[in-house]
Amino acid sequence: MEKKLIINGGHCHNQFWFTVLLSFVFCFLLFCFDYSVLYSSNSGVSFYSEKTQKANQLAAIDEPSEIPDSQNFPFPENNVSLTIVNNVTDPCSGKYIYVHRLPRRFNVDVLEDCRNLVKWFNMCPSLMNSGFGPKVETPQGVLSEKNWFETNQFMLELIFHQRIKQYECLTNDSSMASAVYIPFYAGLDVGRYLWGYNVSVRDSSAFGIVHWLRKQREWNRMFGRDHFFVAGRIAWDFRRRIDNESDWGSRLMNLPEFMNITVLSIESSSWSNEFAVPYPTYFHPSSDIDVIRWQKRVRARKRRHLFCFAGAPRPTMKDSIRGEIINQCLSANQTCRFLDCKAEGNKCNTPVEVIKVFRDCKFCLQPPGDSYTRRSTFDSIISGCIPVFFHPYSAYAQYIWYFPKNYTKYSVYIPEIDIKTGNVSIDRALSRYSEHRIKAMRKEVVKLIPKVIYANPKSRFERYEDAIDIAVKRVLERVNKVGEITREGKDPSVEFAAGNQWKSKLSGIVGDQPLEPLF
Ligand SMILES: *[C@@H]1O[C@H](CO)[C@@H](O)[C@H](O)[C@H]1NC(C)=O
Ligand SMILES: *[C@@H]1O[C@H](CO)[C@@H](O)[C@H](O)[C@H]1NC(C)=O
Ligand SMILES: *[C@@H]1O[C@H](CO)[C@@H](O)[C@H](O)[C@H]1NC(C)=O
Ligand SMILES: *[C@@H]1O[C@H](CO)[C@@H](O)[C@H](O)[C@H]1NC(C)=O
Ligand SMILES: *[C@@H]1O[C@H](CO)[C@@H](O)[C@H](O)[C@H]1NC(C)=O
Ligand SMILES: *[C@@H]1O[C@H](CO)[C@@H](O)[C@H](O)[C@H]1NC(C)=O
Ligand SMILES: *[C@@H]1O[C@H](CO)[C@@H](O)[C@H](O)[C@H]1NC(C)=O
Ligand SMILES: *[C@@H]1O[C@H](CO)[C@@H](O)[C@H](O)[C@H]1NC(C)=O
Ligand SMILES: *[C@@H]1O[C@H](CO)[C@@H](O)[C@H](O)[C@H]1NC(C)=O
Numbered sequence: 001m002e003k004k005l006i007i008n009g010g011h012c013h014n015q016f017w018f019t020v021l022l023s024f025v026f027c028f029l030l031f032c033f034d035y036s037v038l039y040s041s042n043s044g045v046s047f048y049s050e051k052t053q054k055a056n057q058l059a060a061i062d063e064p065s066e067i068p069d070s071q072n073f074p075f076p077e078n079n080v081s082l083t084i085v086n087n088v089t090d091p092c093s094g095k096y097i098y099v100h101r102l103p104r105r106f107n108v109d110v111l112e113d114c115r116n117l118v119k120w121f122n123m124c125p126s127l128m129n130s131g132f133g134p135k136v137e138t139p140q141g142v143l144s145e146k147n148w149f150e151t152n153q154f155m156l157e158l159i160f161h162q163r164i165k166q167y168e169c170l171t172n173d174s175s176m177a178s179a180v181y182i183p184f185y186a187g188l189d190v191g192r193y194l195w196g197y198n199v200s201v202r203d204s205s206a207f208g209i210v211h212w213l214r215k216q217r218e219w220n221r222m223f224g225r226d227h228f229f230v231a232g233r234i235a236w237d238f239r240r241r242i243d244n245e246s247d248w249g250s251r252l253m254n255l256p257e258f259m260n261i262t263v264l265s266i267e268s269s270s271w272s273n274e275f276a277v278p279y280p281t282y283f284h285p286s287s288d289i290d291v292i293r294w295q296k297r298v299r300a301r302k303r304r305h306l307f308c309f310a311g312a313p314r315p316t317m318k319d320s321i322r323g324e325i326i327n328q329c330l331s332a333n334q335t336c337r338f339l340d341c342k343a344e345g346n347k348c349n350t351p352v353e354v355i356k357v358f359r360d361c362k363f364c365l366q367p368p369g370d371s372y373t374r375r376s377t378f379d380s381i382i383s384g385c386i387p388v389f390f391h392p393y394s395a396y397a398q399y400i401w402y403f404p405k406n407y408t409k410y411s412v413y414i415p416e417i418d419i420k421t422g423n424v425s426i427d428r429a430l431s432r433y434s435e436h437r438i439k440a441m442r443k444e445v446v447k448l449i450p451k452v453i454y455a456n457p458k459s460r461f462e463r464y465e466d467a468i469d470i471a472v473k474r475v476l477e478r479v480n481k482v483g484e485i486t487r488e489g490k491d492p493s494v495e496f497a498a499g500n501q502w503k504s505k506l507s508g509i510v511g512d513q514p515l516e517p518l519f
Helices: 016-030 057-060 107-111 124-131 154-164 185-193 199-214 215-222 288-300 322-331 352-357 376-382 414-421 426-431 435-452 467-485
Strands: 002-007 080-085 097-099 180-181 228-231 264-265 274-276 307-312 336-340 359-367 385-391
Touching: 016 097, 097 359, 107 185, 154 185, 154 228, 154 467, 180 467, 185 199, 199 307, 199 385, 215 228, 215 467, 228 467, 264 467, 288 435, 307 322, 307 352, 307 426, 322 414, 322 426, 336 352, 352 359, 352 376, 359 376, 359 426, 376 385, 376 435, 385 435, 385 467
Parallel strands: 097 180, 180 228, 228 264, 264 274, 307 336, 307 359, 359 385
Antiparallel strands: 002 080
């Protein structure tokens, strides 16, 4: 049984009953929220220029049909319309998601251009298997038999979209939906134009999608504040401020419409409408038991190196601590294992090689690279290697939906400044951790594995929630809360506040030392 409730611009004839009813509904939406396990999906960074695959990899992707412009759809702008579903008869109440059927240029066409997605190699193989990429054919005893893929780190848009198609509370009736998903492959789109294209080319899809969205009746309900989308590249790639040709990226996230949308990406910037979700890594299990088996293996593994670093120096970035990290690793003799991604770049993108190194290390160094975050953080977690961070924006202010509030439980923090000034020997700092303490920390890291992976969408977890289950749950909580604030006639702007929100992103994060100074 469904009940259609029209909330009429704040005017209500029977304030009392109206309030009672709303309180009941919101209590349910917020506190009695009984989510259920979704199904699954996932991805990582790998370059396979040698292998070529045919366009039939695209066969798995449904082509969204164009829908006519709804410019003339009779939808009164000042009416906040909401269908409230009876929670007793409908387990999806408060969880419905409506997926926009975008014109193909915003997703399907981008995939068909897979040879040009990245300047230096052919991305087509990475689209296979719902965006997981080719299966690892020779796990060599390092990996479990199945569930491992050569996933490219920028594939989240495709992985998320494929997975959401399996979501159990989809609706075609957008008036019933709590949240509206925009399956726009913004990162894959702009990735084609980041190098050597002018700003009008880089911004073309951004303006195109905004133009399209504004014409949809779903937009006018909350001006985008119930909308969300997923970007498979870092937020910085979409945050260009002015039209200076030499500035980086597109303007997408700085457009007023996108400031009203909840944005998920592999690295967020300091806006409060942005949330970071894990980089796709290589492990995409199909069942709880696959996860449990792998957890057991990495927990029991004897680790001969105290710490490891897989990466390359950044000689042109004057503030980079990578050079010093590498020096310290090399001079630490047998206690540190360095996987040199400059000399052995291929290995750094090969699941067997990366896991082979990380499974033998107690700690894995995760210094910033081109940006604060790294896919390697998630490679280290799935390997049961305790991450060592040097900047609070590398993880603590990012994956707030995923990691424990107390960072000391699962990671080590060494302030970047101590590396720059040469005041800290990483070797000595990590040697101070007792075997007992390391074991306890590793246990926490291994517990994170199901949360940071993208499970196989063809199957489902019963016991665990993966990265997408968690993201969807949090997005729904957020849009329901924003909806409630709006319907109460209050202003939800704080949920969409402009940059410089790092402090609030770090609120509640605790550990054995202060994370200041922030900049
Ligand atoms: C809002 O919707 C109600 C019911 O459909 C309608 O009677 C009313 O005229 C609408 N208000 C506005 C401002 O369009
Ligand atoms: C519906 O809401 C009531 C009251 O909040 C709650 O007790 C009940 O468990 C909910 N039913 C379902 C199916 O979620
Ligand atoms: C929505 O409509 C499409 C196309 O008509 C249909 O294939 C799909 O099953 C519908 N989805 C739901 C959740 O009703
Ligand atoms: C930008 O580049 C495109 C294609 O390369 C070209 O057609 C267009 O005229 C350029 N625009 C400006 C403003 O230079
Ligand atoms: C555009 O960028 C160039 C190079 O970085 C810089 O010299 C110039 O001042 C910038 N122009 C504006 C308007 O900011
Ligand atoms: C963003 O949302 C606010 C509040 O709902 C609205 O006033 C504003 O017009 C919206 N912006 C755009 C570009 O739609
Ligand atoms: C590494 O080994 C060299 C030579 O064996 C020694 O001089 C140096 O002190 C060692 N470094 C550390 C950090 O143990
Ligand atoms: C954080 O975790 C560490 C290690 O488990 C513990 O010693 C410390 O008391 C915790 N700090 C807070 C504030 O909970
Ligand atoms: C680093 O060491 C130097 C000299 O020992 C000291 O003066 C400085 O304050 C230290 N810096 C930090 C950040 O601890």
